[in-house]
Amino acid sequence: MRQLHCPKCRTATFFELGQCSTCETLLAFNWKLFAFEALKSAVPCANRTLIGCNWSVDDGHPFCHSCRLTRTIPNLGSNRNVMLWKRVETAKRRLVYDLTRLDLPLAIPSGPQISFDILSDETAGFPIMTGHLAGLITLNLAEADDAERESRRVAFREPYRTLLGHFRHEVGHFYWEVLVGQTSLKSAFQLIFGYESRSYEAALNDYHQRTERSYDREAFISEYATSHPWEDWAETFAHFLHIVATLDSAAALPLSLDERSRRTLEDPYMEADFEALLASWSPVAYSINELNRSMGLNDAYPFRLTPAVRGKLHFVHMAILHFRQPTEPGPDATEAPQTAEE
Structure with missing residues (x-):
């Protein structure tokens, strides 16, 4: 920011x-x-x-350009739900800021647009699964409860789990269609991430039934990325947003930078040189982790960017640059009616 x-x-x-x-x-x-x-x-x-x-x-x-993307709001019959929904929308505004700075569309011409259902288990009467379908992102309101989210993070053995992280991951599924699925980059995607034609539902069922939780840390940014090529892409897309957004924040800090780093930090969202982005990211990631440790906190970015993961991040960056080529005007977001969860 x-x-x-x-x-x-x-x-x-x-x-x-x-x-x-x-x-x-x-x-x-x-x-x-x-x-x-x-x-x-x-x-x-x-x-x-x-x-x-x-x-x-x-x-x-x-409504503002962020709030109008919310199609369904949670039941507001309790002050707790209002408080949690406030946290959700606060995180979502950062997501919309990210996407706008990246010059990415919020809708596909004659196709789906990004929209959000913010739902609660109590009202639905069954567990709400956070996920994505054709542009619609569903978020379980419980993810805005710090204690509940931390419990799930530990249970699923995730090093990082935040509201903003959820949004950046789920929106990555929408942008697979925009940046890859209907473009000339699909074959390259399959070489790097694997063939997405494998049954998605079966792949996720297999993932959740695993008893052996080890995975190839050299090839994947997270354990969940191993479940299916679409999830690998979404995890990688989210990490690309983590990187450019944090570098954008670092741009305002009193850092000692060389000329190339200063040019990169002028606008990390629009930087065309991927290697320059990562060259700037490495010292920033190390620094914020050291600062967190000095305060007795866990690492802010507990991930290792191996050569294979860097290659996947590079592909995400390339796909975004490919989309920005001035072939036709980008779409604007249409309006999503805002209703209350029943």
């Missing part, structure tokens, strides 16, 4: 805030300008009062 500032006093301000911590100016994030503006000069999202959405609207729609 590029450093943001209060429009009145110029204090550095976190992306999630709705009020300047120094001069107390009420803030609204302008999605098109990537900057805060004073709320008195903006039209706030209709969700500002309910869940603290700090984005503005500019086209007459009541």
Whole structure:
């Protein structure tokens, strides 16, 4: 996240805030300008009062460009659900920021668009599975509960599990269709990730029934990536977003950088040189892990980028660059009606 500032006093301000911590100016994030503006000069999202959405609207729609992608909201009959939904939407706004900075579409022409169902086990009466289908991302509201998410992280032996991580992974499935599935890159994908024609359902069933949990750490970024080529792609796509977003944050830090690193950090989302991206990422990842350890915390990025994993990340980067070629105008997101979970 590029450093943001209060429009009145110029204090550095976190992306999630709705009020300047120094001069107390009420803030609204302008999605098109990537900057805060004073709320008195903006039209706030209709969700500002309910869940603290700090984005503005500019086209007459009541919801901001992030909130309007939510098709189904959780049952708001409890304060806990409202609190958890607020956390979900806060993470989702970072995802929408990522995708916008990458210049990726939120919809496929004459096809699906990205939308979200935020559902709860209690209302549904059965366990909600977080997942993706034809652009629709379903998220279990319980993932916004820190204790519940940590319990699942330990149970599934995952080194990393966050709301934002879920969103970046699930949206990767949508972008497989956009960047790979209907393009000339499909054959290259199959050489690198494997053949996606294998039954997806059968592959996931096999994965969850495994008793032996070891896997080839040289070839895969995570254990879940071994389940199916589509999951390997989604995990890798999520890690690419982790990298460029964190480098974008690092750009504002007082770092000692050489000329090439400074050029990379001008806009990591649009950097065309993959090796330059990774050259900048390695010291940043090491630094944030050391800082976490000095505070008694786990590593912020507990992953090792082996040559095979670097190759997969390179393919994701190449697919994004390939999409950006000016062959035809990119699609805009259409509107998803917002309804409540019943």
